[in-house]
Amino acid sequence: METKILFADIDGTLLNDQKEIPKENMTAIQKALDLGHYVVVATGRPLDSAKAVAKDLGLMMQGCYLIAYNGAIVYDCGNEKVLKKESLPLSYVKELFERAKKAGLYIQTYKGNQIITTQDSPELEAYRNHTKLSYQVVEDVFEVLDEEPQKAMLIHLTDKSKLEQFQRDNMEWQKGKCISLFSMDTYLEYCPPGATKAAGVDFICEYLDVPLKNTVAAGDERNDIPMLQEAHIGVAMKNAKEEVKACADYVTQRTNNEAGIAEVIEKFLLSES
Incomplete structure (x- = not known):
């Protein structure tokens, strides 16, 4: 065999x-x-x-x-x-956070295996229950990140269409920078191109x-x-x-x-x- x-x-x-x-x-x-x-x-x-x-x-x-x-x-x-x-360059992650904030959507990234975000929200709680990871809620994510993360992720628990709209709106921006994908209906992930x-x-x-x-x-x-x-x-x-x-x-x-x-x-x- x-x-x-x-x-x-x-x-x-x-x-x-x-x-x-x-x-x-x-x-x-x-x-x-x-x-x-x-x-x-x-x-x-x-x-x-x-x-x-x-x-x-x-x-x-x-x-x-x-x-x-x-x-x-x-x-x-x-x-x-x-x-x-x-990993994702910090400049791309920063822009994703700014774009998500403008769209009124929750976003998080990672420091090692720890969740880093600016909002203590139902989305964070649901994700933590799912993965059992520790987290930090901070005012400025980029004062905490000391290395490039592996991804950033937007979460919406009730309306997948809002994530789909965000993906469409930012498709031109992401070209050559990162890729976006849905790992669940509630998770829109941005990852390095490879x-x-x-x-x-x-x-x-x-x-x-x-x-x-x-x-x-x-x-x-x-x-x-x-x-x-x-x-x-x-x-x-x-x-x-x-x-x-x-x-x-x-x-x-x-x-x-x-x-x-x-x-x-x-x-x-x-x-x-």
């Missing part, structure tokens, strides 16, 4: 809607690792949040990797080291010397589409957005609440066919 790599999104894919890891997923992942396959957790979450999920999955070990911040960071779990890191999950797939394949034809990627949201298209087999979860299903090679019969990743592993990594 040839060595393969599984790239799996976290929310809506590895985790169920209660943000728990189905036991069947954990069992299937362990079987894949025992056979010598690699497992990569690919997420828009910051590195510490992704590491916490990997730890719960028992993936902080050799053969396991993380793609965090939508591809801005690639991390070796077994050797506990960052393999790749990209920070995509697809770029993470290419980097890890080259790093591990595993050909793309031996890769499988699974996800459910729009920021997963580049990863699904880059991998040899792109899998959309049954619960995925319709546009994600449209670009996938396979759609699972089980949702993330029914251990759909176990289905993916059994079909594409554990089967000889």
